[in-house]
Amino acid sequence: MPDLMPDRPRSLLAIVELGGYPNLTPLYRRLGFELEVVNSQRKAQAALKRRVPDVVVAEYNFQSDFRDRTSNLETLMARLQRNPEVKVICFYQPEHGHKLAVLTGRFPVFEAIPFPVDPGRVEAALRRALN
Numbered sequence: 001m002p003d004l005m006p007d008r009p010r011s012l013l014a015i016v017e018l019g020g021y022p023n024l025t026p027l028y029r030r031l032g033f034e035l036e037v038v039n040s041q042r043k044a045q046a047a048l049k050r051r052v053p054d055v056v057v058a059e060y061n062f063q064s065d066f067r068d069r070t071s072n073l074e075t076l077m078a079r080l081q082r083n084p085e086v087k088v089i090c091f092y093q094p095e096h097g098h099k100l101a102v103l104t105g106r107f108p109v110f111e112a113i114p115f116p117v118d119p120g121r122v123e124a125a126l127r128r129a130l131n
Contacts, residue, residue, distance in 0.1 A: 009034050010130060011051060015044045015058040017072060021091060021117035024057070031126055041072050045079065052083050055129050057122070060092040060112070062099045070099055077107035084108070087129040091117050 012033040014024070017040060028035050033055070038044050044058070061072045073090065080086050087110035092100045094114045104112065111125040 010055070011036070011053040012055045012057065012126075013038070013044065013047055013053040015039075015041065015056065015076075017041070017059055018061060021115065022119055024117075024119060024122060027119055027123055027126075028057075031123070031130075033126075041076060044076055048076075048079060052086060054085075055087045055089065055110075055126065056080070057089045058091075060090045060096065060100050060103070062093070062096040071103060073103060074107075077103065077109075081107070087111075089113065089122065089125050089129070091115060 010033050012028050012035050014028065014035065014037045016037060025035065025037065036047055036051075036053070038047055044056075056076070058073060058076065062070060077088070080088065088108070089111045090100070090109055091113050092115065097114070100109075100112060103109070110129055113121050113125065
């Protein structure tokens with residue numbers, strides 16, 4: 001039986017591009033999320049065409065070599081502007097916090113969690129997202 005008893009099944013899209021943090025799938029399931037895991041932004045875009053989740057968990061990967069954007073999340077966040085109810089939780093490298101701040105100035109991020117990712121902090125953020 002899940003920890004949380006929502007009125008309807010809650011869905012979560014996890015975008016794991018680089019990883020480097022604990023497998024959070026058991027946590028997501030324990031909290032009662034219907035889960036979809038993808039390994040690229042391209043697959044995330046396809047997933048969003050099929051279903052808009054309640055929560056998206058993704059990595060913020062700063063890349064200075066992009067021509068028209070600075071990270072992997074801009075396209076995702078632009079698409080999610082159509083669905084402001086979706087809560088985005090992102091993991092980021094602390095040394096890129098200043099670049100993430102630029103992104104969060106343009107797009108709403110529900111919670112930004114620095115590496116090393118603490119599963120307890122992720123759980124707390126997910127519980128807040130469901131309220």
